[in-house]
Amino acid sequence: MAVPYTSRPLRRAAAWAAGVLLVVPTAVAGCRLAGTDAVTPVPQLLALLPWLAVPAGAALLVSLPARRPALTAWAAAVLAATLWSARPYGPDATPADGPVTGRLRVLAANTEFGNAAGDLLATVRRERPDLVFVSECDPACARTLSVHFPYGAQVAAAGSAGSVILGTTPLTAEPALPGTTMGMPGATVRVGGEDVTLRLAHPMPPLPGQVGLWKHELALLRDFAAAHRGRPLILAGDFNATQDHAAFRAVLDAGDLHDSARLAGAARTGTWPRGGTPPPFAQIDHVLVSGDFTVRGARFLDLPRTDHRALLVDLDLRARP
Secondary structure, eight states, X not given: OOOXXXXXXXXXXXXXXXXXXXXXXXXXXHHHHHTOOOSTTHHHXXXXXXXXXXXXXXXXXXXXXXXXXXXXXXXXXXXXXXXXXXXXXXXXXXXXOSOEEXXXXXXXXXXTTXXXXXXXXXXXXXXXXXXXEEESOOHHHHHHHHTTOSEEEEEOOSGGGOEEEEESSOEXXXXXXXXXXXXXXXXXXXXXXXXXXXXXXXXXXXXXXXXXXXXXXHHHHHHHHHXXXXXXXXXXXXXXXXXXXXXHHHHHHHHTOEEHHHHTTOTTOOOBSOSSSSOOOBOOXXXXXXXXXXXXXXXXXXXXXXXXXXXXXXXXXXOOO
């Protein structure tokens, strides 16, 4: 039976609406599948990847009354690609299965220009972590926290460039990662008779016009992870990247590292932006560990006066075979 003439404008409108809804999910899911962060606005939109299933699903529904099989197939493919890409990245466990030789409680936090230093101090007194990786911690912030932690490795700088690693046991400071805009201090700590390498991560965010710099600084972290592959390593901080960014996955793969939140079953818990509407939607704060560790648990903590949630992880270092 012929379709009434009056329905054709509605079908065209439905097809047009579905096409518009599919533009962004198609581009972003395509880049995710291709393993590229591309250029602005793709890196920024990749942080929203799981949420792009909403317009992709809406496009699938809208395409049905349009009665265009190719359009419906396009929408279904994009929705499937988005959902597939949103799966947690990497294995759900490390290969470590030897006896436990040491335990660590690790906290990673961004104090937003040092504003949350006092709140972080209250948190560490309550949670009693062994190690704290603090991004955007200026010298005043470091002094505030050193009341609780007698050992540390610091990049002393103002604003977002300052960072510090603090510990309750002796740390041997290592040179900061060279060639970065914001400080990335390093240290070594003795745990269970082994030296564990520590490095704070804080690359530049993928701002429009600075995507190349963001990729470069994540590549420096990738190279660092690769150089320490096979050794006990904790790489933690504000990565300004999610598991959906190819540059972040390259860090994991190069060092054979594991994301603690993923191991704890919380790979999609948002850490940024906090304190506004909507709630945090992107997990850009991470504690990455080598395969020498297992994770007993991970919790995300809200700190006042910062736009990041902190991540608290309990780790077991296990003997190698």
